[in-house]
Amino acid sequence: MFAVLRAARKSLAKFALGLxxxxxxxxxxxxxxxxxxxxxxxxxxxxxxxxxxxxSSSAGDIALATSLENAARLAxxxxxxxxxxxxxxxxxxxxxxxxxATSQAVADGAKIILGPVYGGSAKLAGLTAANAGINVxxxxxxxxxxxxxxxxxGPTFENTANRLVSYAxxxxxxxxxVVNGNSxxxxxxxSAIKSAISRRGATLAAEQSFEMSQQGVVQAIQPIASxxxxxxxxxxxxxxxxxGAMPLLAQMLPExxxxxxxxxxxGLQRWNVxxxxxxxxxxxxxxxxxxxxxxxxxxxxxYSATYGQAPHALAGLAYDGxxxxxxxxxxxxxxxxxxxxxxxxSGFVGVNGIFRLRTNGTNERGLSIATxxxxxxxxxxxxxxxxxxxxx
Numbered sequence: 001m002f003a004v005l006r007a008a009r010k011s012l013a014k015f016a017l018g019l020x021x022x023x024x025x026x027x028x029x030x031x032x033x034x035x036x037x038x039x040x041x042x043x044x045x046x047x048x049x050x051x052x053x054x055x056s057s058s059a060g061d062i063a064l065a066t067s068l069e070n071a072a073r074l075a076x077x078x079x080x081x082x083x084x085x086x087x088x089x090x091x092x093x094x095x096x097x098x099x100x101a102t103s104q105a106v107a108d109g110a111k112i113i114l115g116p117v118y119g120g121s122a123k124l125a126g127l128t129a130a131n132a133g134i135n136v137x138x139x140x141x142x143x144x145x146x147x148x149x150x151x152x153x154g155p156t157f158e159n160t161a162n163r164l165v166s167y168a169x170x171x172x173x174x175x176x177x178v179v180n181g182n183s184x185x186x187x188x189x190x191s192a193i194k195s196a197i198s199r200r201g202a203t204l205a206a207e208q209s210f211e212m213s214q215q216g217v218v219q220a221i222q223p224i225a226s227x228x229x230x231x232x233x234x235x236x237x238x239x240x241x242x243x244g245a246m247p248l249l250a251q252m253l254p255e256x257x258x259x260x261x262x263x264x265x266x267g268l269q270r271w272n273v274x275x276x277x278x279x280x281x282x283x284x285x286x287x288x289x290x291x292x293x294x295x296x297x298x299x300x301x302x303y304s305a306t307y308g309q310a311p312h313a314l315a316g317l318a319y320d321g322x323x324x325x326x327x328x329x330x331x332x333x334x335x336x337x338x339x340x341x342x343x344x345x346s347g348f349v350g351v352n353g354i355f356r357l358r359t360n361g362t363n364e365r366g367l368s369i370a371t372x373x374x375x376x377x378x379x380x381x382x383x384x385x386x387x388x389x390x391x392x
Contacts, residue, residue, distance in 0.1 A: 036149060037135050037338030038111045042329050045085040046337075049105030050318070051098055051115035051125060054090035061093045064117065067312035068139070072114065074306055075322035082326040091116045099124040106132040112337050113137065114321045117314070119145045126150035135342060137321045137357075139314060146361025151342065153317045153355075155365050157192035157268060160289045161237075163367045164266050165196040167287070167381055168235050173264045175205040177233035179224055181212045181245055189239035189268045206231035210245070217245050218252070225256040233263050241269030242277040250282025261285045271372065278375045289367040291316075292353030292383035299351035320350035324357075346387065353383045
């Protein structure tokens with residue numbers, strides 16, 4: 001029953017590895033010049049380096065690399081009036097190889113780096129690129145490696161937490177309890193939720209963590225239930241996903257009288273993945289954030305029609321990176337790929353919705369709010385289509 005936590009530990013080990021690699025790349029991101037980046041000739045093809053984990057020993061890495069390259073080339077074909085000179089560099093999924101690939105890309109004339117995937121690799125690639133005055137658009141979602149010339153394209157805990165807490169407060173759920181597994185990733189998620197609670201004017205009603213094991217979750221059920229009642233929490237915000245503790249939490253908490261929507265279950269992760277999770281009774285009437293479903297479906301259909309198979313879940317990030325570069329180059333500004341250009345306030349339209357890069361290297365993305373009813377995903381608040389409106 002608790003095999004899901006074994007899978008979670010594997011994924012969290014990868015996260016921890018990414019964090020450990022940061023020690024190899026200690027530097028001051030502020031050393032990169034404010035607004036730094038190369039000038040470009042917008043009348044000629046713009047050299048872009050794509051760093052992906054080809055030549056990795058992991059079959060999953062190879063499949064991911066293929067899907068990212070496919071999505072990047074699909075985006076290039078969709079550009080209007082802009083030509084990208086894309087050169088692909090294998091990283092093997094290793095930080096040192098990513099740094100070496102970046103050096104080669106710079107020597108080959110690259111004006112911007114798209115990728116790599118993993119946080120430690122992105123950090124080392126960023127150091128190498130900074131020495132050449134080049135910016136990096138990484139596929140990572142780890143904010144710890146962002147800053148200076150390194151931007152992350154992956155969705156962040158902060159962005160998701162802000163969206164969900166804002167929606168909860170608007171809909172009468174302002175006393176929020178936070179429940180998280182005791183791991184690097186889930187602790188980071190809990191911190192993001194608590195910051196969002198403070199930032200959005202809600203109240204942190206209570207918090208409870210648990211050890212990442214079946215016994216740890218079982219032992220935490222009574223404390224979670226007790227605190228939920230005594231604190232008057234009208235919502236419980238969980239950091240766990242369905243590849244971790246959430247299925248067991250969603251089974252045992254309702255058995256102890258704590259069932260959504262009173263208090264409201266809120267998920268930092270997407271509880272509609274895998275599809276089998278939609279039948280879990282404890283996740284019915286929960287809230288979680290998902291990308292703009294119409295745009296996501298359009299991209300998936302476009303990709304499948306072109307390549308004969310569905311895209312990897314991260315493939316859209318490569319499309320977004322090329323789309324953003326293309327939109328900036330089309331402006332005709334020779335400084336389009338500097339920090340100032342990349343962080344334009346109006347942002348970009350990506351395959352999963354609108355997004356924009358922030359000066360601290362993180363990003364904001366437009367997200368929908370969804371629930372599960374009768375074993376189906378229902379969108380209850382659509383993703384914003386512009387910055388500054390509802391949803392931000």
